[in-house]
Amino acid sequence: MPDPMTVASGISAAGALVSAWQLRRRALRAEAEIELLQAELEAERHAASHDPLTGLPNRRAFFRMAAALLTDAAGKPLVAVVLDLDGFKQVNDRYGHAAGDQVLISVAQRLTAFAGDNLVARLGGDEFAGLLRGPTMDRRWIEQATRRLCEALADPIPLGARTVRVTASVGLAPVHGPTQLTDALCRADAAMYQAKSVGASRVPRQLMAEC
Structure with a gap:
């Protein structure tokens, strides 16, 4: 029979990997959201200072x-x-x-x-x-x-x-x-x-x- 300690250790390691993977996904999602917000802010700033037809400064x-x-x-x-x-x-x-x-x-x-x-x-x-x-x-x-x-x-x-x-x-x-x-x-x-x-x-x- 498998050693209970070995099984517990394997479960613990698997749980740690899952947690690390989830944290990594959350971090990547947060980075993507920040980049999107920065791009939207830059677009708003550009729109506020530039003519929408010609693209020149207003x-x-x-x-x-x-x-x-x-x-x-x-x-x-x-x-x-x-x-x-x-x-x-x-x-x-x-x-x-x-x-x-x-x-x-x-x-x-x-x-x-x-x-x-x-x-x-x-x-x-x-x-x-x-x-x-x-x-x-x-x-x-x-x-x-x-x-x-x-x-x-x-x-x-x-x-x-x-x-x-x-x-x-x-x-x-x-x-x-x-x-x-x-x-x-x-x-x-x-x-x-x-x-x-x-x-x-x-x-x-x-x-x-x-x-």
Whole structure:
């Protein structure tokens, strides 16, 4: 007959293995739940700070991120850019809101490509903004940058079997210090409306108009 002590020892060892296995399963389940909660939290944070259509930072995130960039700029020239699309409502009216959404996505992609690793955002509707590092803040560089951005945005945008061409009015203005972002955006906005008044995708004579 089996030794009762041996049997008891075997049962005890088997019980210990089962308990260890159950603890391991619980630990893995807890880790998975924590990872899921962290992913959900990160998704909520991203959704709160980014535009759901284009994936760009939204208005609130833009100002927060721009303030951090200006604080850490270390004397590098920074230029604020503001743009909106000319006649965007006509795209929605003629082709539908799905087409309008695709235009906004394409504009966001082109603005991002133009800006490189610089900050760009969708402020709302068809209005976008950015904070660009420039080699200089002189008028010639600003005029050239404005023209190149207008040309990039004016390229035809494919919409299924057809294409549309949407121009943009653009304004740029240098940022003179960490506390001057609002003023620079105001001047860039004034330059954008001046460009709109003289014709779509044209560079205004006074690129740094005062508010």
